Amino acid sequence: MSLPRAVYAELESVVGSRNISEKEYILAGNRAQTPEIPFPHRSADAIVLPGSTEQVAEIVRICNRHGVRYVGTVSGGIPTAYATEENTILIHFKRMNRILEINEKDRYAVVEPGVRHVQLYPEVRKRGLSYTAAAVGPGGSVLVNIACTGGDHHNQYGSSRPTRYLLGVEMVTPEGEILRTGSLEAGAGWFCPESAGPSLRGVVKGYSGNAGHIGIVTKCAIALDRCKGPAETRSEGVSPHSRIYMDGGCSRVYVFNYSSIQDVGRAMLALGESEVGATVQKYFYLPLSLMMTASANEFWEKWGRFREAFPMPLVVHLAPHSVRELEYEEKILFDVIRETGGVRLPRDLEKWWEEHMDYFMIVSRLQSVLRLGGSWLPIKTGGESVRHLCDIGDSISGFIHDFTDTGKIFDAPQNYQIIPMEYGHFASFELLFMWDRLDPNSFRYMQEFCTVSRETDLKNHAHSMTAGGYGKAGEALGRLYCNCHLWAGRIREAFDPSFTMDA
Amino acid sequence: MSDLNRFRYTMESCNHCGQCKWILPHRMSGWDFAEVCPVHHHFGFDAYSGQGLVNIVREVMEGKLERTDELADMVHTCAACGACDVNCKSVRDMEVLETIYELRHDLAQAGHLPDSCRRMAENVSAGCDPFGVPLAERFSWLPGDFRDDPDSDTVLFAGCSASRDPGPVLAAIRILQAGGVPFRLLREEERCCGGALWRSGQQETAGDLIRGNAEAFRKAGIRTVITVCGECFGAFRSIYPRFVKPGFRTVHISQVAAGLIREGKLAFRQDARPLTVTYHDPCMLGRLSEEYVPWEGEIRSYGLHVPEKHWNRGEFGVYQEPRDVLSALPGITVREMTRRVEESWCCGYWTGQADPECAAATADERMREARSTDAEAIVSCCPFCRTALSGAGDPLPVVDLAELVAGRLA
Ligand SMILES: Cc1cc2nc3c(=O)[nH]c(=O)nc-3n(C[C@H](O)[C@H](O)[C@H](O)COP(=O)(O)OP(=O)(O)OC[C@H]3O[C@@H](n4cnc5c(N)ncnc54)[C@H](O)[C@@H]3O)c2cc1C
Ligand code: SF4
Ligand code: SF4
Numbered sequence: 001m002s003l004p005r006a007v008y009a010e011l012e013s014v015v016g017s018r019n020i021s022e023k024e025y026i027l028a029g030n031r032a033q034t035p036e037i038p039f040p041h042r043s044a045d046a047i048v049l050p051g052s053t054e055q056v057a058e059i060v061r062i063c064n065r066h067g068v069r070y071v072g073t074v075s076g077g078i079p080t081a082y083a084t085e086e087n088t089i090l091i092h093f094k095r096m097n098r099i100l101e102i103n104e105k106d107r108y109a110v111v112e113p114g115v116r117h118v119q120l121y122p123e124v125r126k127r128g129l130s131y132t133a134a135a136v137g138p139g140g141s142v143l144v145n146i147a148c149t150g151g152d153h154h155n156q157y158g159s160s161r162p163t164r165y166l167l168g169v170e171m172v173t174p175e176g177e178i179l180r181t182g183s184l185e186a187g188a189g190w191f192c193p194e195s196a197g198p199s200l201r202g203v204v205k206g207y208s209g210n211a212g213h214i215g216i217v218t219k220c221a222i223a224l225d226r227c228k229g230p231a232e233t234r235s236e237g238v239s240p241h242s243r244i245y246m247d248g249g250c251s252r253v254y255v256f257n258y259s260s261i262q263d264v265g266r267a268m269l270a271l272g273e274s275e276v277g278a279t280v281q282k283y284f285y286l287p288l289s290l291m292m293t294a295s296a297n298e299f300w301e302k303w304g305r306f307r308e309a310f311p312m313p314l315v316v317h318l319a320p321h322s323v324r325e326l327e328y329e330e331k332i333l334f335d336v337i338r339e340t341g342g343v344r345l346p347r348d349l350e351k352w353w354e355e356h357m358d359y360f361m362i363v364s365r366l367q368s369v370l371r372l373g374g375s376w377l378p379i380k381t382g383g384e385s386v387r388h389l390c391d392i393g394d395s396i397s398g399f400i401h402d403f404t405d406t407g408k409i410f411d412a413p414q415n416y417q418i419i420p421m422e423y424g425h426f427a428s429f430e431l432l433f434m435w436d437r438l439d440p441n442s443f444r445y446m447q448e449f450c451t452v453s454r455e456t457d458l459k460n461h462a463h464s465m466t467a468g469g470y471g472k473a474g475e476a477l478g479r480l481y482c483n484c485h486l487w488a489g490r491i492r493e494a495f496d497p498s499f500t501m502d503a
Numbered sequence: 504m505s506d507l508n509r510f511r512y513t514m515e516s517c518n519h520c521g522q523c524k525w526i527l528p529h530r531m532s533g534w535d536f537a538e539v540c541p542v543h544h545h546f547g548f549d550a551y552s553g554q555g556l557v558n559i560v561r562e563v564m565e566g567k568l569e570r571t572d573e574l575a576d577m578v579h580t581c582a583a584c585g586a587c588d589v590n591c592k593s594v595r596d597m598e599v600l601e602t603i604y605e606l607r608h609d610l611a612q613a614g615h616l617p618d619s620c621r622r623m624a625e626n627v628s629a630g631c632d633p634f635g636v637p638l639a640e641r642f643s644w645l646p647g648d649f650r651d652d653p654d655s656d657t658v659l660f661a662g663c664s665a666s667r668d669p670g671p672v673l674a675a676i677r678i679l680q681a682g683g684v685p686f687r688l689l690r691e692e693e694r695c696c697g698g699a700l701w702r703s704g705q706q707e708t709a710g711d712l713i714r715g716n717a718e719a720f721r722k723a724g725i726r727t728v729i730t731v732c733g734e735c736f737g738a739f740r741s742i743y744p745r746f747v748k749p750g751f752r753t754v755h756i757s758q759v760a761a762g763l764i765r766e767g768k769l770a771f772r773q774d775a776r777p778l779t780v781t782y783h784d785p786c787m788l789g790r791l792s793e794e795y796v797p798w799e800g801e802i803r804s805y806g807l808h809v810p811e812k813h814w815n816r817g818e819f820g821v822y823q824e825p826r827d828v829l830s831a832l833p834g835i836t837v838r839e840m841t842r843r844v845e846e847s848w849c850c851g852y853w854t855g856q857a858d859p860e861c862a863a864a865t866a867d868e869r870m871r872e873a874r875s876t877d878a879e880a881i882v883s884c885c886p887f888c889r890t891a892l893s894g895a896g897d898p899l900p901v902v903d904l905a906e907l908v909a910g911r912l913a
Contacts, residue, residue, distance in 0.1 A: 029550025118537050119537045296806030
């Protein structure tokens, strides 16, 4: 299907002929099937590359007038960034790529959707500032990650959820109006997410990507933290064996092994009470093993050993501002570890982490989880108390063996992560598993596993979210499980009754 | 015969992560100079990137996308620089560039390739180099009194670009003579290395050249080939093993010079003009120069390659020796660009075969980056880079490393 000529011409008059295309080979670049889903993405009818908020607003108005649907996209890393129906265009933000401001004093940065983590992160770090970047890799959009989709990040122990870092927002509503929220609305600047009246922050963010929220975000401000660790980093080597180091006396990584997740939880809470640590996390060792190896073959050769070496690793990154503070934090850390029964790993394994400080900043290497063919899914994501998430962790071994021992999925019982935030006030959970895309039944197994996982959570009164949970399987389990998606849908319906924004 | 199916695993593994377009974190420096793919930078659509091209190949293979001249022109805007390949391989087991090459091969076999590429093959068939210079005239620039060592088992391979710009080869000759390295030239026996033809998808024509050259080297007892051109170097190392078992080793003049300097065999003037330079890593000397190791086998569940596959990830390109040479030259100060070594930004030469505007934009972008270092000149080791970069708007002087070295010999 192609767009009616008149519609194409109108869009072309907004962005210019260079920045719109409906050629099949251009569309092909954004529609191929990705390994985690068993069908190709639907093709968009055209792709437009707007250069400004005003152009986005014009595009949205044209779409409204002609009943054409639209989807915003940056790297297209997740399946909601694609057309789902005919008569849809992709609005691609490659050209809206400016960092508009980095305010060192008030600690925020204002970005357009096309700005990538690998662009913003070094800019703020140079200024002694930082933010928690998602594991999506260097090419992920900062704005999308914080304002539109994305959940929790790996290093937010001493900080908080990305959603809370969203400040002033400029967006184009489904009517094509330009809306400014937070302190921006009063013309006071970008620094605050709230203004008079009900908070719009949650509405902007919605549930996930366009599944819930109600417009195209064209600019947003994100809050910045003081740098955890030295502002200067050093790198060595050539990819894939390159290293990033945080030199300086007060940045250090420790890894401890535990025999029970409940003890890990106790350590997390005890450290939180003392407000010690930049990163504290129970890490999943399957991704770790992938990050530590350079090919699938090397992974398979070493996987058994890694599994043994890291049965239940607690990773701690201390990055205070002075050496004296480090001594103090280290003392508390060792006391807590002693009291909770942790065992420090050999230095060479800790050193591996220290030599991959990339992980504590921009987390690009975690893309290696896709190395085993790319069929993967993180499930049980969401926030709960540390204690409750430890119970969820404990429950996994009760159902996972039916899937792993029969080869239906690839995972290991303790391969999940718990990331406490705000010094242990709450935490996020992620169970990351893989399936064999060469096996024609694998997608079904994946779905079965998600269902069993969800049922187990329901029995344990846990609210962590398993992907697909807001779809058919979630409904089968009953609305008591979660009805937030229904509310999000209603909000969207109120603002975008003709659903021109694809969802 | 082309066989897109060989790269099915790569095509089916791409999850659109975008790592093929953005600099890897160990080289990140800020907002600017963060892109690594010249065509994505220029056109903006994802189709113009490793990700997009891999997706296009898949649709061609599955019969969803038609093979056309227009598609071939689009595919040939890609500089085949390999930045996407290195970046993808930093976290994945995929062959992005090989897949793009195979698409070119497939399209060429179906009769679709840009005229400029077709002309290269026609010129070679007509007894010329790919740029139309008759073999007999290839060495017309050689001084009449030049004497080489006809018994040497080392050949200085001049390359096709020498007929347009003999400076780098003449400089290489001076370096070898100053260092006491015996060598010979093949003169009218020298034919095109075949690299450009192979990379343009005309792999059968390239194969004939490659087999012919390898045989000629064998008959002449050549054990070492010294190249001055990054493209020739990359071709001998990464393309020849696809057709022949090369009985010779290939070294680049920058490696020879670095060795001679280490051994104290080159002496330099101490009074040479101070110059601040930045070094541009040519793709075929750097990330694309690792020796090709053929692999045939099975890819089993979860990416297990049986038998184990050797991966070329751009880790072992020639990066250090040119830098060693520069730092040994009196008066030379080196300032590095953000996009360097395996993350180098391409000069854009081969983009020009299909889209001169994109080539100019690519060269302009490199020049902008070079200027950001406050360098007075940009040094490279490949005549194609020199041609492309000199074509940038308001260029800095583009100096060939061999010329810089020769010009400062005592
Ligand atoms: C390997 C991997 C690891 C990941 N790890 C994490 C993690 O640890 N933490 C985490 O939070 N996330 C993680 N993610 C998910 C990640 O957050 C998202 O994929 C990413 O942030 C989206 O950025 P993108 O550039 O890929 O956006 P896209 O995939 O292009 O878009 C994502 C969604 O946002 C919508 N959208 C795009 N632009 C706009 C706009 N301007 N306005 C409104 N809607 C828009 C799209 O339609 C789509 O629905 C991971 C993803 C991958 C592939
Ligand atoms: S080609 Fe590789 S790096 Fe590029 S999007 Fe696909 S998987 Fe990612
Ligand atoms: S080879 Fe170079 S120009 Fe071609 S898609 Fe890859 S990075 Fe872009």
